[in-house]
Amino acid sequence: MLSYAEASDKVIIALDCSRERAFELADMLAGKATWVKVGMTLFYAEGPAIVEAMRERGLRVFLDLKVHDIPFQVQGAVRSAAMTGADIISIHGLGSSAMVSAARKGAEEAAEKTGRARCRLVAISVLTSMDQDALAEIGVTSPIAEEVARLASLSYGAGADGIVCSPQEAAQMRGLLGPDALIVTPGVRPAGSAVGDQKRIATPAAAIQAGSSKLVVGRPITAADDPVTAFDAICEELMA
Template sequence: MLSYEEASDKVIVALDCDRARALELAELLSGRARWVKVGMTLFYAEGPVVVDDLRARGLSVFLDLKIYDIPFQVQGAVRAASLTGADLLSIHGLGASAMIRAARAGAEEAAFERDGARTRLLAISVLTSMGARALAEVGIFDPLPREVSRLAALSHSAGADGLVCSPQEAARMRSLLGPEALIVCPGVRPAGSAFADQRRVATPSQALAAGASQLVVGRPIAGAADPAGAFDAICAELMA
């Protein structure tokens, strides 16, 4: 059984909003949340300073930029993103092994420059908003589980620390990548919550039982009338 402290460490609150709301949520969740996710919407609007703001409040940051480009550009982008002090950073597994190795090199360069811990890299497999029909539209006709497994194995062997995948793939990814791999699952919805644009979802306790290291929860917390209460309810489910 998890303690409240252990349960809260499993939940990454997605701050898909503007800076003012992100800082408001950080205050509302003070003493509860340990992790937040900064995605493209917030980072592109505010830049690295928003990561500084959140880290100054004692929060660990998952910088979810889904970096994807030629290896030279990715190495530079990951270095720059890692210099913010972000704890986790997402890249696309579709960039193949050369791009992922370049990303790892960029993260290691930044760690040396900062004289600190290396930002850990999470590869994106298949977006949780996508299903078989969406994959077919972009020319991928393998079954979705096989595509996720292929990208996961490739990314991990090339230097990624783990994977972002839906809760429905978590058990398979844990078996494939081993006990030390980071498996971070978005698409987590407490029972009774709307799925919105997510397709491959699970409840927090289901995702954790399947092998997830951490869970990304956005709108069910950030959009709640009482974000602190919503956060506590998810922790209570994980502790049960």
């Protein structure tokens, strides 16, 4: 059975919102939440300072930028992103093993320069908003689970610390990558929550039982009438 602190450490609150709302939520959940996700919406508006601001509030940061470019650009981008103090950074698994290796090198360079622990890298496999039809639309005819496994093996072998996948692939990824892999799963929806634009979802407890390391939860917490109560409910589900 998990303690509250252990359960909290498994939940990453997605701050896909304005700066003002992000700070409001961070202050509201102070002393309870451990992790927040800073994605493109917030980072593009506020820049690296938003990561430092969250860290000053005692929060760890998953910087979800889905970096995807030629290896040279990715190495520099990850190095710069890691210098902000982010704890986890996402890259795209579609960029090839050379791109993933370059990302790892950039993260190592930042760690050497700052003296901090190297930020961990997770590779995006298939977005949780996509189903089989959406995958076919972009020319990928293999089953989703097969495509996720292919990108996970490629990325993990090239230096990523783990994978971003839906809860539906978490068990497969845990078996494929082993006990040390960081498996981050968006598409987590507590029972009774609105699905929104997510297609491949699971409840928090089911995702953890399947092998997820971290759960990314956004609107079920951030859009709740009482975000603290919503966060507590998720932690309590994980502790049960």
